[in-house]
Amino acid sequence: MNWLAKINLSTVVLRLGTFRSAILLLAIVAISLFCGYRLGNFYHSYQIEMLAQQKNRLDFIYQQLVEKTQRINTLDVELEVERMANQRSQQMLKSIEQEHFEVKKELAFYEKVMAPEKAANGLVIDNVNLTKTESSAHYRFQVVLVQQLLRKRYAKGYIEITIAGSLNGKPSSMPLSKLSLLTQKDLSFSFQYFQVVSGGLTLPEGFIPETINVSAILPKGKWQKYNRIDQSYPWLKSIENNSQSAP
Secondary structure: OHHHHHOOHHHHHHHHOHHHHHHHHHHHHHHHHHHHHHHHHHHHHHHHHHHHHHHHHHHHHHHHHHHHHHHHHHHHHHHHHHHHHHHHHHHHHHHHHHHHHHHHHHHHHHHHHHOHHHOEOOEEEEEEEEEEOOOOOEEEEEEEEEEOOOOOOOEEEEEEEEEEEEEOOEEEEEEHHHHOOOOOOOOEEEEOOEEEEEEEEEOOOOEEEEEEEEEEEEOOOOOOOOEEEEEEEEHHHHHHHHHHHOO
16 A cells, blocks of 8 residues: 555655646546445345335235235134134024923823833833944943922932843843842942943844843832833844934
């Protein structure tokens, strides 16, 4: 940088002359202006390009925001529709349950008058379901007991089950005690409104079931008279009913 320090304007003017020095000065100024203009123009173009990119990015983000907002609004509407449909379904279910209860009451009244053997002091065998398991000849059973009359005391007793059919081509009747390890205690009930008594049984080899006979027995007690209900259900029908009621 020593050579730059040695440059003296007077020396330059003296060596080049006044005209040439003026021309040189003008050239230097012009070159500086041109370089500054080009540099500024390049920076301006860069700014315009960056602004365009940012604008495109903002437009894309805004478009996504609009789409997400529309999606959220659509989901809110669908959720509200589902909620209203669920409320209507619950109301309908309650109405059906109420109608079912009323039908049960009427049925209990007519059964009490027309078929007293099907009810014992308000106790009825409401349903019997059979379910085949993965094990060969093994089934699960459910006996639904319902007390259709309002009572202050519990109905206490036990059930008995007998499977009627054929064994090796001959008529046969199999009590549950021969088909299961369940005891009378396992088959006992004590309830005020309803109860499900369930368990399992295994049919012997060569036995073809035809009907399942269920008895609900109310032993005589201090607050209870002796009663007994006997119901018979087709074996295959009981399995079909259970399959149709399953979800």
